[in-house]
Each structure stands twice: as C-alpha cells, then as structure tokens.
Amino acid sequence: MTTFRIAVIGGTGPQGKGLAYRFAKHGHEVIVGSRAAEKAEPIATEIAERITSEGGSPVVSGSANADAAAAADVVLLAVPFNGHDELVESLAEQLAGKTIISCVNPLGFDKGGPYGLDVERSAAEAAAAIVxxxxxxxxxxxxxxxSLWSQDDYLDHEDVLVCGDSTEAKETAQELARAVTSRIGIDAGKLRLARQLEPLTAVLISINKKYKVRSGISISGL
Known part of the structure; x- marks a missing residue:
C-alpha cells in the first residue's frame, strides 16, 4: 500500500477529525492542522490514543495550518465554505505544487432545511484558481x-466519488478512499463536476434528518 503524509486543514472539525482518524488508522502519516497549533495538538493526541487503544501504531501530530501544509505531500481541505477562499489564499505558498483534496461543501440552511448555495464556482474550482x-x-x-468517527472498521456500504483534472491527483484521492470504504474511490470525472457533487451533500443531510440515519452514496453497476 502506498502511504502519504497528509495535512488535514480543518482537522479539528468533525469531518476533518474523522478523516484524519481514518487515514492514520490505515497507515498514513497525518498532520492535523488548525489556525493555532495549540488547538490542533489535543485533537492529534486524541486520534493517536484512540488508534493505539485499537492496536495500531499511528503517526499523528498537530500543527498550525501553514506548517501542516508545508510539511505534507497531500493537503486535504475540510473547512467551512465561509472563509474558504481567504484561508486558501493565506496558504497559497505552502500549497503550491501539491495535491489538494477538497471536501468543502457550499451549503446553506434555513427553515426549509439544507440547500446548495448558488455560487459562481465550486469550492474545489476556487482552490484550483487560487493555487x-x-x-x-x-x-x-x-x-x-x-460515520467516520464510528466504531466501524470500514464504511464499506459507501463509495467515495473523486473528480479532478489531474489523473495522478485523482489516483491519490482514490487510493486514500481505501482507508474509509476499504476499496478504491470512483473516478467521477472532471473537476467541474464538483459543482454537482458538493451541493448533493444537502440531499443526504435531508435524508438523514427524515429517516434518522447516516446515509451515503453507493454506485451500482461497476
């Protein structure tokens, strides 16, 4: 298995923390990033202690975002859409030339529930334009x-959809999907399709609320 040194920017939030746990549990070196190192370090310790209690030997550390991004081979963005562009701009030097994986969703919430924001470009496309x-x-x-922070060894009822314009970068993200679902991620097409993938999360949130479940995406026919 190919292993990577991964910086999870926004690693103190629920999504980032869960992905950091999954990556570290399955052999990747993880750097939890936050605006301040003192916020990232306790989360890194929590993740490492949990994996150790499960019999693993994790390599997890915490750092300020800029230091985390600079030290990594792959940088995962798991930050709120609000302020996303400004954060990426502040890390442009550290992100230059690297593989960036964006799981950022431009979502809004009102009395009617979750919905995809009407944006000119997806979060992933914005990151590509900035860097x-x-x-x-x-x-x-x-x-x-x-689900990422659950006791399940793998979320093997789900698929990870990957979109991008770089074959090599997509293959990296597809390989990292094994740490989550136990199988390679699915190539879902060009980066422009992030405009459809990102707001689809609102549909899953709505399903979760209605049926009291943690729904996911599973692709049939492959």
Missing part, C-alpha cells in the same frame, strides 16, 4: 462525520 500550480481534486464530500 494554479496545485493539482486539486474534489472527494469525500458525502461521508458523514459521525
């Missing part, structure tokens, strides 16, 4: 944070 030398893919949008 043009990076290889950006969209992935892991539809995996629930609670």
């Amino acid at each position: 043009p030398t990076a290889s950006v893919v969209g992935a892991f949008h539809h995996v629930a944070a609670a």
Whole structure:
C-alpha cells in the first residue's frame, strides 16, 4: 500500500477529525492542522490514543495550518465554505505544487432545511484558481462525520466519488478512499463536476434528518 503524509486543514472539525482518524488508522502519516497549533495538538493526541487503544501504531501530530501544509505531500481541505477562499489564499505558498483534496461543501440552511448555495464556482474550482500550480481534486464530500468517527472498521456500504483534472491527483484521492470504504474511490470525472457533487451533500443531510440515519452514496453497476 502506498502511504502519504497528509495535512488535514480543518482537522479539528468533525469531518476533518474523522478523516484524519481514518487515514492514520490505515497507515498514513497525518498532520492535523488548525489556525493555532495549540488547538490542533489535543485533537492529534486524541486520534493517536484512540488508534493505539485499537492496536495500531499511528503517526499523528498537530500543527498550525501553514506548517501542516508545508510539511505534507497531500493537503486535504475540510473547512467551512465561509472563509474558504481567504484561508486558501493565506496558504497559497505552502500549497503550491501539491495535491489538494477538497471536501468543502457550499451549503446553506434555513427553515426549509439544507440547500446548495448558488455560487459562481465550486469550492474545489476556487482552490484550483487560487493555487494554479496545485493539482486539486474534489472527494469525500458525502461521508458523514459521525460515520467516520464510528466504531466501524470500514464504511464499506459507501463509495467515495473523486473528480479532478489531474489523473495522478485523482489516483491519490482514490487510493486514500481505501482507508474509509476499504476499496478504491470512483473516478467521477472532471473537476467541474464538483459543482454537482458538493451541493448533493444537502440531499443526504435531508435524508438523514427524515429517516434518522447516516446515509451515503453507493454506485451500482461497476
């Protein structure tokens, strides 16, 4: 298995923490990133202690976002859409030339429930425009944070959809999907399709609320 050094920017949030746990549990080196190192370090310790209690030997650390991104081979963005562009701009130097995986969802919430925001470009496309030398893919949008932090060894009832314009970057994200679902992620097409994948998360949230479940995406026919 190919292993990576992965910076999870937004690693103190539920989605980032869950993905950091899954990656570290399955042999990848993980750096939990936050705006301040003192916020990231306790989360890194919590993840490491949990994996150790499960019999693993994790390599997990916590750091400020810029230091985490600079030290990593792959950078996963798991941050709120509000403020996303400003954060990516602040890390442009550290992100240059790297593989970036975006699981950011531009969502809104009102009395009618969740919905996809009407944006000019997807979060993944925005990251690609801000850091043009990076290889950006969209992935892991539809995996629930609670499922990622659950006791399940793998979320093998779900698929991870990956979109991007770089074949190599997509293959990296597809390989990382094994740490979550136990199987390779699915190539879902070009980066522009993040415009459809990101807001689809609102549909899953609505299903979860209606049926009291943690729904996911599963692709038939492959």
